[in-house]
Amino acid sequence: MGNKHSKLHHKSSKINVRSDGITSISDSSRPNTGSPINANKSHRQLPKIKFRVLIVGRADAGKTSILQRVCDTTDSPVVFRGNEEVQLDPSMDRGENSIEDELVFSNHDNYIFHDSCGFEAGSNDELAIVQEFIRQRSGQRQLQDRLHAIWFCIPMDNQRPELDLRYFKDICPDRNVPVIAVFTKYDQFLRNVKMHLEDYGHTDNVSDEAERQFKEHYLRHLDDGVRFVRLEKMHRPETRCNALLEKTAEALNEDVGTLMPSAAQRDLGPSINVA
Numbered sequence: 398m399g400n401k402h403s404k405l406h407h408k409s410s411k412i413n414v415r416s417d418g419i420t421s422i423s424d425s426s427r428p429n430t431g432s433p434i435n436a437n438k439s440h441r442q443l444p445k446i447k448f449r450v451l452i453v454g455r456a457d458a459g460k461t462s463i464l465q466r467v468c469d470t471t472d473s474p475v476v477f478r479g480n481e482e483v484q485l486d487p488s489m490d491r492g493e494n495s496i497e498d499e500l501v502f503s504n505h506d507n508y509i510f511h512d513s514c515g516f517e518a519g520s521n522d523e524l525a526i527v528q529e530f531i532r533q534r535s536g537q538r539q540l541q542d543r544l545h546a547i548w549f550c551i552p553m554d555n556q557r558p559e560l561d562l563r564y565f566k567d568i569c570p571d572r573n574v575p576v577i578a579v580f581t582k583y584d585q586f587l588r589n590v591k592m593h594l595e596d597y598g599h600t601d602n603v604s605d606e607a608e609r610q611f612k613e614h615y616l617r618h619l620d621d622g623v624r625f626v627r628l629e630k631m632h633r634p635e636t637r638c639n640a641l642l643e644k645t646a647e648a649l650n651e652d653v654g655t656l657m658p659s660a661a662q663r664d665l666g667p668s669i670n671v672a
């Protein structure tokens with residue numbers, strides 16, 4: 398685990414970004430703008446488009462918690478099917494959810510989320526549904542209807558990362574939407590490593606061992622250059638996940654040619670500005 402820290406000053410609070418990509422905020426009472434990165438503000442005012450993200454991951458991977466942290470809320474999202482609001486709690490009624498449903502948090506409606514709803518590696522049918530959704534959404538003529546990013550969650554509280562990562566490469570075969578690998582529950586992983594070391598009478602090198610295991614069991618399943626973040630304590634309302642937003646912003650920069658052909662300005666975080 399690296400020890401280097403960089404500090405981004407954001408309004409009155411400090412965002413501490415560790416070199417390993419894990420982020421913490423020193424002032425948790427600040428209002429969350431959801432935007433750690435502000436692009437060039439001197440551009441003329443442009444129409445804003447909601448930022449559309451698909452979050453993929455098996456049941457219990459921590460998907461809803463991430464969306465809530467991004468939007469700084471503990472509420473459940475409002476679910477829209479077409480233009481109709483539907484009354485169901487996505488965390489309770491997974492069977493009734495569709496990947497097509499649009500999830501919006503009322504306090505922070507600059508994001509539209511789609512939830513893969515318990516995408517399990519091993520099910521080719523589920524993969525096909527997600528692929529088809531991505532294909533269809535990435536081919537939309539209007540930028541606002543298109544999918545802008547995919548957050549692919551790999552929970553770290555279990556022993557089967559290779560299963561969870563099995564479809565990572567296949568999720569977006571056309572490579573036209575940026576995919577970020579999101580390793581979730583990193584805190585639980587650290588606890589497990591610590592317990593394992595203690596069982597063998599070692600207590601001093603938890604971070605070294607965690608880093609070694611992370612590389613060996615998780616990272617090695619990803620190709621070089623894949624963008625990834627590790628997120629911890631996302632179930633806690635005071636936690637932020639700016640590292641994820643920053644990685645997403647980087648990916649959009651590079652993919653701007655295919656993703657946003659007419660974009661003159663991007664202000665990652667909640668929304669995209671288009672000409």
Ligand SMILES: Nc1nc2c(ncn2[C@@H]2O[C@H](COP(=O)(O)OP(=O)(O)OP(=O)(O)O)[C@@H](O)[C@H]2O)c(=O)[nH]1
Binds near residue numbers: 454458487583629630
């Ligand atoms: N230790 C730890 N627990 C977490 C973290 N994120 C989420 N959890 C817990 O993991 C469980 C599942 O979290 P959710 O956010 O509901 O996961 P989900 O992927 O939306 O689950 P489904 O909707 O069932 O597919 C909850 O008990 C959370 O409190 C984390 O970063 N660390």
Ligand SMILES: [Mg+2]
Binds near residue numbers: 460
């Ligand atoms: Mg959920």
